[in-house]
Amino acid sequence: MDRVRERESDATGAASPTQAAGSIKSAERVLDLLQLVASEPSDSLTFSDIRTRLDLPKSSLHGLLRVLTDRGFLTLDPENKTYRIGVRAWQVGQQFRFATQLASAANSHLSEARVELNETFQVAILDGVENVYVAKEESDQPLRLVSEVGSRLPAYTTGLGKVLLAGLSPSEVERRFKGRRLVKFTPSTVATREELEQQLESVRELGYAEDHGEFTEGVYCVAVPILTSTGSTLAAVSCSIPSARLPDVSSVRDQALRVLRKCATSISVSMGESIDSTPAG
Amino acid sequence: MDRVRERESDATGAASPTQAAGSIKSAERVLDLLQLVASEPSDSLTFSDIRTRLDLPKSSLHGLLRVLTDRGFLTLDPENKTYRIGVRAWQVGQQFRFATQLASAANSHLSEARVELNETFQVAILDGVENVYVAKEESDQPLRLVSEVGSRLPAYTTGLGKVLLAGLSPSEVERRFKGRRLVKFTPSTVATREELEQQLESVRELGYAEDHGEFTEGVYCVAVPILTSTGSTLAAVSCSIPSARLPDVSSVRDQALRVLRKCATSISVSMGESIDSTPAG
DNA sequence: AATTACTGTACGCATACATGAACACACGCG
DNA sequence: CGCGTGTGTTCATGTATGCGTACAGTAATT
Numbered sequence: 001m002d003r004v005r006e007r008e009s010d011a012t013g014a015a016s017p018t019q020a021a022g023s024i025k026s027a028e029r030v031l032d033l034l035q036l037v038a039s040e041p042s043d044s045l046t047f048s049d050i051r052t053r054l055d056l057p058k059s060s061l062h063g064l065l066r067v068l069t070d071r072g073f074l075t076l077d078p079e080n081k082t083y084r085i086g087v088r089a090w091q092v093g094q095q096f097r098f099a100t101q102l103a104s105a106a107n108s109h110l111s112e113a114r115v116e117l118n119e120t121f122q123v124a125i126l127d128g129v130e131n132v133y134v135a136k137e138e139s140d141q142p143l144r145l146v147s148e149v150g151s152r153l154p155a156y157t158t159g160l161g162k163v164l165l166a167g168l169s170p171s172e173v174e175r176r177f178k179g180r181r182l183v184k185f186t187p188s189t190v191a192t193r194e195e196l197e198q199q200l201e202s203v204r205e206l207g208y209a210e211d212h213g214e215f216t217e218g219v220y221c222v223a224v225p226i227l228t229s230t231g232s233t234l235a236a237v238s239c240s241i242p243s244a245r246l247p248d249v250s251s252v253r254d255q256a257l258r259v260l261r262k263c264a265t266s267i268s269v270s271m272g273e274s275i276d277s278t279p280a281g
Numbered sequence: 282m283d284r285v286r287e288r289e290s291d292a293t294g295a296a297s298p299t300q301a302a303g304s305i306k307s308a309e310r311v312l313d314l315l316q317l318v319a320s321e322p323s324d325s326l327t328f329s330d331i332r333t334r335l336d337l338p339k340s341s342l343h344g345l346l347r348v349l350t351d352r353g354f355l356t357l358d359p360e361n362k363t364y365r366i367g368v369r370a371w372q373v374g375q376q377f378r379f380a381t382q383l384a385s386a387a388n389s390h391l392s393e394a395r396v397e398l399n400e401t402f403q404v405a406i407l408d409g410v411e412n413v414y415v416a417k418e419e420s421d422q423p424l425r426l427v428s429e430v431g432s433r434l435p436a437y438t439t440g441l442g443k444v445l446l447a448g449l450s451p452s453e454v455e456r457r458f459k460g461r462r463l464v465k466f467t468p469s470t471v472a473t474r475e476e477l478e479q480q481l482e483s484v485r486e487l488g489y490a491e492d493h494g495e496f497t498e499g500v501y502c503v504a505v506p507i508l509t510s511t512g513s514t515l516a517a518v519s520c521s522i523p524s525a526r527l528p529d530v531s532s533v534r535d536q537a538l539r540v541l542r543k544c545a546t547s548i549s550v551s552m553g554e555s556i557d558s559t560p561a562g
Numbered sequence: 563a564a565t566t567a568c569t570g571t572a573c574g575c576a577t578a579c580a581t582g583a584a585c586a587c588a589c590g591c592g
Numbered sequence: 593c594g595c596g597t598g599t600g601t602t603c604a605t606g607t608a609t610g611c612g613t614a615c616a617g618t619a620a621t622t
Contacts, residue, residue, distance in 0.1 A: 023344075023347075023348060024307050024344050024345060024348055024579075024580090025307075025578080025579080025609090025610080026305050026306075026307045026308045026311075026579095026609080026610080027307045027308070027310070027311045027344075027345055027348045027349070028348055028352075029308070030307075030308045030311045030312070031311070031348070031349075031352050031354060031369075034373045035369070035373060037373075037376070038372065038373040038375075038376040039376075042376075042378060046568085046569090047568075047569060047570085048567095048568065048569080057610075057611055057612075058569090058570090058611095058612090059571085059572090059610075059611065059612075059613095060609090060610055060611065062569090062570070062571080063304075063305050063308075063609090063610080064305060064308055066304075067304060067305055067308045067309055067312070068308070068312075071309075071312050072408065073312060081568085081569075084376075084377075085373060085374070085376040085377045086377065087377060087380070087406075087408045087413060088312075088316070089370075089373050089374050089376075089377060090374040090375075090377035090380045090381075090431075091316075091319060091374070091413065091431045091433070092315045092316060092318075092319040092366060092370050092374060093366070093370050093371040093372070093373060093374020093375060093377075094319075094371075094374060094430055094431030095318070095319040095323075095365075095366040095370075095431065096365075096366045096367065096368060096370060096371035096374075097323060099368070099371045100371075100430070107388065125368075127353065127368045132368060132372065149375055149381070150371070150372045150375030150376065152372070305609075305610090306579090306580075306608075306609080307579080307580085307609095327598080327599090328598075328599060328600090329597095329598060329599080338580070338581055338582065339581095339582085339599090339600090340580075340581065340582075340583095340600095340601085340602090341579090341580055341581065343599090343600065343601080344579090344580085362598080362599075
């Protein structure tokens with residue numbers, strides 16, 4: 001999971017040595033801290049870990065951590081002196097209704113889906129050029145894909161992501177990828193912008209996307225969109241299957257697609273009236 | 282829901298006119314912003330709303346909002362120029378595992394509970410002297426208690442809260458309430474520290490708590506603790522019933538208790554190995 | 563006990579930030 | 593069309609804030 005840098009580097013190549021204009025140092029740092037602590041496993045971040053990771057002066061960091069802990073956005077585990085995300089941060093996050101509504105709409109349908117096909121199902125939304133996992137239901141087989149709700153992956157490397165990207169117009173896709181390099185995570189990762197656009201076009205026609213170990217080798221994945229009543233793509237559901245369990249791709253795919261399509265429309269219905277907006281930029 | 286101030290005022294009575302020592306202005310403001318936006322319904326906060334609520338200079342606020350929106354912690358709805366919580370804030374909040382694990386462990390059991398007794402069930406944890414709702418399952422009857430996951434209430438005013446407080450030692454309770462006034466929300470709200478401690482003692486003996494419209498009039502509520510294998514209180518489950526549907530309290534209470542106890546142990550088991558720590562101070 | 567490594571505290575200086583005021587832009591309304 | 597309101601931008605200035613250094617507490621190690 002650490003193959004992807006967490007903070008996507010600035011598209012505005014000009015990395016001034018001093019500071020990006022219009023930025024506020026301690027505001028940025030607060031967010032850096034929250035994201036850093038959120039990105040690491042629970043009991044791993046001690047004071048000096050943070051200090052080295054973010055390269056902040058000791059005294060400055062102390063002040064910031066004080067503010068964050070005093071207000072309950074972080075907590076300091078007194079045992080091993082590690083910092084974690086606190087209640088207040090969770091509370092704030094709960095108000096991102098788009099994710100919470102989607103997750104609660106999806107959960108029951110995902111477990112139904114898994115009853116029909118015992119593999120890992122996931123729901124994700126699009127944020128920029130990345131897909132963000134919002135809900136999941138894991139297969140109970142010993143060999144299975146495990147994932148984290150809240151994690152994000154480059155959209156062009158996953159079936160889920162391709163479905164989400166296919167929901168955008170080609171020009172919008174163009175805009176979002178402008179100036180970005182397509183990192184090759186595995187041999188089968190999409191390599192060029194052209195190849196991506198071709199694949200997206202085919203996704204738009206077929207109504208589903210696949211990926212053959214394009215981010216994680218040995219995992220096959222099919223995904224379909226979750227549409228609003230007006231036909232715009234709200235999110236996507238996917239089914240991930242270890243290639244080892246995949247003697248005959250096409251037959252499994254058809255079965256998975258049947259389950260996924262049912263699941264997607266169910267979720268779409270459950271979301272029903274509670275649609276407010278599309279995910280962030 | 283607006284009867285309670287969101288930011289619990291400082292226990293250190295000394296409110297200096299200038300600024301609390303050791304604080305960092307823009308860091309505090311970032312958190313103020315996140316909490317403010319999170320505390321209001323989605324489409325209500327425009328730029329000047331925020332400005333007046335937080336009483337910030339225009340130019341300063343612009344800078345902060347820029348940082349927050351650029352980094353995806355807030356989003357600006359271009360339609361009506363209102364600010365909302367963004368994906369990144371949600372992502373960070375997801376890492377407060379205690380809540381997310383509890384919620385996912387609870388959800389299925391809560392819906393089972395509701396099948397047995399068609400009323401509103403809730404799960405909450407303790408944060409300071411407040412209970413924070415983590416999961417819920419609403420009754421489908423027209424007259425029902427509706428609540429929000431992520432909202433918080435003074436613990437001494439709810440059955441849930443009393444169960445959670447009863448999980449602490451009397452001295453710890455003492456410490457947390459030191460210097461706090463017990464606001465009377467309804468005629469039946471607990472009025473004094475002594476009365477509260479008495480009730481808590483009785484909760485410790487009986488293993489459950491009740492409240493008779495002590496925060497919201499016309500709502501009866503029973504609650505039981507969710508315990509770890511070592512017997513410490515992890516959270517609490519409650520059942521809320523409109524008094525109008527409550528001809529004979531004791532019989533309904535017994536039924537509710539049966540359902541709640543079953544539910545609590547199920548959740549406790551589901552949490553199982555994934556216990557990491559108690560909620561924040 | 564003495565040593566080390568890590569966390570937390572205190573303080574004075576220079577810098578970078580918050581501020582207010584004034585201007586620019588868009589929108590809706592009379 | 594002119595007006596009002598809400599929003600976003602620019603810029604100069606004084607001051608709050610971030611920084612380095614130095615010191616204190618704590619825990620585990622030898």
